[in-house]
Each structure stands twice: as C-alpha cells, then as structure tokens.
Amino acid sequence: MEQQTDLTSSGYAPVNNLSIYYEIYGEGKPLLLLHGTYMTIPLNFAKLIPQLARTRKVIAIEMQGHGRTADADRPYTYDSLADDAAGLLKYLDIDRADVLGYSLGGTVGLALTIRHPNLVNKLIVVSSVWQYDAWTQPVKDQLAFLATKAPEFLTNTPLKVEYDRIAPESEHWSSFVTKAAQFVSTPFDLGADNIKRITAPVLLIMGDNDGTDLKKVAELYSLLGGGISGDMAGLPKSELAILPAMTHVGLMGVADKLQALINPFLDKAQ
Numbered sequence: 001m002e003q004q005t006d007l008t009s010s011g012y013a014p015v016n017n018l019s020i021y022y023e024i025y026g027e028g029k030p031l032l033l034l035h036g037t038y039m040t041i042p043l044n045f046a047k048l049i050p051q052l053a054r055t056r057k058v059i060a061i062e063m064q065g066h067g068r069t070a071d072a073d074r075p076y077t078y079d080s081l082a083d084d085a086a087g088l089l090k091y092l093d094i095d096r097a098d099v100l101g102y103s104l105g106g107t108v109g110l111a112l113t114i115r116h117p118n119l120v121n122k123l124i125v126v127s128s129v130w131q132y133d134a135w136t137q138p139v140k141d142q143l144a145f146l147a148t149k150a151p152e153f154l155t156n157t158p159l160k161v162e163y164d165r166i167a168p169e170s171e172h173w174s175s176f177v178t179k180a181a182q183f184v185s186t187p188f189d190l191g192a193d194n195i196k197r198i199t200a201p202v203l204l205i206m207g208d209n210d211g212t213d214l215k216k217v218a219e220l221y222s223l224l225g226g227g228i229s230g231d232m233a234g235l236p237k238s239e240l241a242i243l244p245a246m247t248h249v250g251l252m253g254v255a256d257k258l259q260a261l262i263n264p265f266l267d268k269a270q
Helices: 041-045 078-091 104-115 137-154 158-166 170-184 192-196 214-223 255-267
Strands: 007-015 018-025 029-034 056-062 097-102 120-126 202-207 239-243
Touching: 007 078, 018 078, 029 041, 029 078, 029 104, 041 056, 041 158, 056 078, 078 104, 097 104, 104 120, 104 192, 120 255, 137 170, 158 170, 192 214, 202 214, 202 255, 214 239, 239 255
Parallel strands: 029 056, 029 097, 097 120, 120 202, 202 239
Antiparallel strands: 007 018, 018 056
16 A cells, blocks of 8 residues: 555445445545455555545445445345445435446446446446456356365465454455355356447456456447447547556556546546
8 A cells, every 4th residue: 555545534334234334535526436356445446546536536335245344145246236336326425426346346337337327427447347258268267266265265365364354244254255256256247238228438448468358358348339440430438448468466556557547538528
C-alpha cells in the first residue's frame, strides 16, 4: 500500500439479508469498485483508490463472504452479487454510478449492467470474462484444482492473513474459500443477447497474458459494438485496451497505466 488517501466514510449496508461493508473515498461523480475472488478492498484496490479518489467519489465494497462482509446461507451467483451491488447503491441514495470491476468483479459488473441498466452510467471491466469458456484452458485447470484444494493451497498467502485480520468470523476461512473456489470454477454464460442489449459504454482492459482468451475478448468487444472500421462507421462508444507484458495479478499493480485509460474514458461525453 504505497499511497494513502483519507477515508471519507465507511459502514455496513443492510442489503438482501447481508450486512455489506463499504468504504467511500473522495468527492465527485460516484464510481463503484467491485473486487476479485477472495479479495478485500485494500488487497485489490490499495494502489488504485488514491488515484481515482482525486477526482471522484469512490465507493468500494466487500461482496458476500469477502473481507468484513459475513457470508450468508445462500449460494454465490452472479445475479445475486449484482443485486447486492445495486442494493448498496440504493442504500447510499446513488441513482446512477460508474462501475469498475476486476476479475470476479468484472463479471458482476456486467451482470449488474444487464440486470440494472438504469443504475450504471459507464462500466470498466478489468481482466474478466462474460462466460466461463472465455478463460484459457490452463486457467480453467487451475480453477478446477482450487475447487477441491483451496483451503490448503491458499492458507500460506496474504489472503489468509487478511481474512484472519478483518473477517467477522475468521474460523469460516475453509468454508469460504471452498465455496468461492467452487463458484468460480462452475461454467456460466451471461448470454450474447444480454451483452448486446447493454447500452452503457464499456471499457475492457485486459493483459496480453492475463489468462483471458483473446478471441473471446474480441467476441465480447464485438457484442458491445466494437471491432468495426472506425474510419468509415465512426468510433463505437465502448473501448478495448490490451496492455502488453501483463498478467492477471499484475494488472492491479499498475495503477498509473490503469488510471491513464480509466479517466479519459469516464470523462468522455456520452
């Protein structure tokens, strides 16, 4: 955590039988941050929040079972996580927000935009997929491995240290990571027709070696209106950025590069 920015407020929102933890930084137009699997606000966004909060009201949440948000007796689904995010915005009296999601959070962001289009102004998807087959085979193999070995494999990592530090029920570590690992290893598809119906501008940010199938990334961009001849048809409202020499985990460590893409996209008139 190289940079620090002042926390404006934090709290717990009663949403869908959960008590969702959130933090707010800065002032300006609202930007909702959605983290990746097993992550917390600081683990995922510590480098990016100070950059974004210079000009925006950044709202970061910890989703069901993650960080300071206790799990509930319900399965993980992209629809339910999206509905939780929508409920959090409504609890905060935010009628419309920009949304940035990383990995799991990117898929949740897409589901949020599909299910609650009036809540999302613009969407930024970082190193994420719209269907399970959009991960490369090695990634799917690793996800399948973690579905049965997550507690043992992830115990000696910063994820476990952070969970022990802030989780309301730290003794649930094994059940949490097993449940989360099984969820993200389960095939899913948000649906091409649903993606086509998205009207909000979407910025896709991927690494050239982040584990996403670049053919599937191109397909997603095409469904969002991209991949055309801009000289003849004009530029689409959505954008695609592929960062070179970049991995899935590495993307969240290059806050300056991300901000250089994010701010112009958010500032652009619709």
